[in-house]
Amino acid sequence: MSSNAIRVALVGVGSCASSFVQSVALDREQPGPANGVMHEYIGGHRLGDVEFVAAFDVDSVKVGRDLSEAVYAGRTAAVRHVDVPHLGVKVQAGPLLDGLDGALSDAVSTHADVGHASPASLAAALADARPDVVVCLLPTGSTEAVATYARAAAEAGAGFVNATPEPVANDPELAALFAERGAALLGDDLRSHLGATTLHTALIELFQSRAVEVKDNYQLNVGGNTDFLNLSDPSRSRSKQVSKRKALANAGIDSREVAAGPNGFVKHLGDRKVCFLRIEGESIIGAPVHMELRLEVEDSPNAAAVLANAVRAAHSAARQGMVGVIDPVCAFLFKSPKTGARESEALHDFQAFVRKSAEHHAHQAVDRSA
Ligand SMILES: NC(=O)c1ccc[n+]([C@@H]2O[C@H](COP(=O)([O-])OP(=O)(O)OC[C@H]3O[C@@H](n4cnc5c(N)ncnc54)[C@H](O)[C@@H]3O)[C@@H](O)[C@H]2O)c1
Incomplete structure (x- = not known):
């Protein structure tokens, strides 16, 4: 050694x-x-x-x-x-x-x-x-x-x-x-290195840096590995939901009602994880800014x-x-x-x-x- x-x-x-x-x-x-x-x-x-x-x-x-x-x-x-x-x-x-x-x-x-x-x-x-x-x-x-x-x-x-x-x-x-x-x-x-939470929190920071208020947002994730199989059981995924909301709160939004978490086991995806992310914001004189993204990564x-x-x-x-x-x-x-x-x-x-x-x-x- x-x-x-x-x-x-x-x-x-x-x-x-x-x-x-x-x-x-x-x-x-x-x-x-x-x-x-x-x-x-x-x-x-x-x-x-x-x-x-x-x-x-x-x-x-x-x-x-x-x-x-x-x-x-x-x-x-x-x-x-x-x-x-x-x-x-x-x-x-x-x-x-x-x-x-x-x-x-x-x-x-x-x-x-x-x-x-x-x-x-x-x-x-x-x-x-x-x-x-x-x-x-x-x-x-x-x-x-x-x-x-x-x-x-x-x-x-x-x-x-x-x-x-x-x-x-x-x-x-x-x-x-x-x-x-x-x-x-x-x-x-x-x-994750470049995953759903990092993308989500970075985008919240971008919205806020332009004084665009984040009004609504969600982050839905599906995957096919055993992590997602385990998380398909609500009694096992509670701590993950809390953790994801905490990350969003640290980014500076009220995340108590935000749907952010593991949302399903899709076996054929294997180690691929797919995230569907939407942020709805409000800009000057109440003008809407809506963003929708799909992120696909190899999870592990x-x-x-x-x-x-x-x-x-x-x-x-x-x-x-x-x-x-x-x-x-x-x-x-x-x-x-x-x-x-x-x-x-x-x-x-x-x-x-x-x-x-x-x-x-x-x-x-x-x-x-x-
Ligand atoms: N991108 C990611 O994959 C990612 C990101 C963040 C956090 N995590 C977390 O990392 C952890 C591991 O994820 P994974 O995808 O490798 O899970 P996994 O299901 O592939 O691996 C878990 C392993 O733990 C073993 N195990 C179960 N109970 C054990 C025990 N008592 N003692 C020793 N081994 C035991 C299982 O047999 C299995 O081999 C999970 O909690 C996951 O939420 C993963």
Whole structure:
């Protein structure tokens, strides 16, 4: 393992994990600036410096396999853009808890080892793997499972990236635990890189910059991966709806009545996600401005591009002595940050964080050579 490695543990080896593992493999194979990777370096690290040291799942077709195979297995909808070489990391059984409640219970059969997994076995596995950062990619609605993995990561002194809308950065007790253990916490609910929320909030900012009042708007999303299957169950999608509305409120509108969320599982779309967005505004002397858009993206790579920022930011923040919730990073990379900001302010703060990380890394390099 290179001395510049960022040791990463994955929790949930589904579609987002697949695209992220593929993106790391590609950066190793072809280092250099890449489409969709905003920063070739963050804190002195390339994306290819990510080293997977552990992975947890419950699915019988993933547990026990090398991570390089598990990322294409089972119901994973992510498109195979890159062949991932053998990684030498066996997917381990994690504690199930509420991980597969709802529609997923019929779609995924659990591995026999899951019955033996517990918070204690998880803690032992993390102590053995010594990750710098744990990335949580569990199904939305797995409140108990997300909190269990978050607590275990904090106890192990690892940073945590919570891609789910379940509260971790927004849970004061968990946030305090990460601060106490000297680890960085990023969350909650990963944004997509160029997805519906980012497009929606950027357009609201555009309307407002021209003093065009946003009177009505909606953002309807459909997709065909297991995330959308899971979200088709109302008991599982509640936190996602709340999170999306929170992102719109941070953009500066009253979002309490706005329809914004997952609106259906359409199997044939696979990993494609389609968003129908409409904004109705009112300009000078009450003149109407109506905008209607259709955005189609591949869902999981859209998350991987944000993870490429988040993992390196979490690692670099801790190196700089920034612990607990890292506000200037969360506002740009997550839909439901503890402290929100408008799109342009969030981008400004994130870029300033990346510059500061580069300066810190350069100072450390000078100190090391002195
Ligand atoms: N663009 C995006 O795809 C995007 C954007 C923002 C947030 N997210 C969020 O990221 C999360 C992951 O999305 P995904 O598309 O990869 O989901 P997915 O359904 O493809 O993967 C989830 C994985 O978690 C595993 N799992 C379930 N319970 C578990 C447990 N207790 N322990 C370990 N593993 C368990 C499942 O077997 C599955 O492999 C979701 O919460 C989603 O809402 C995704």
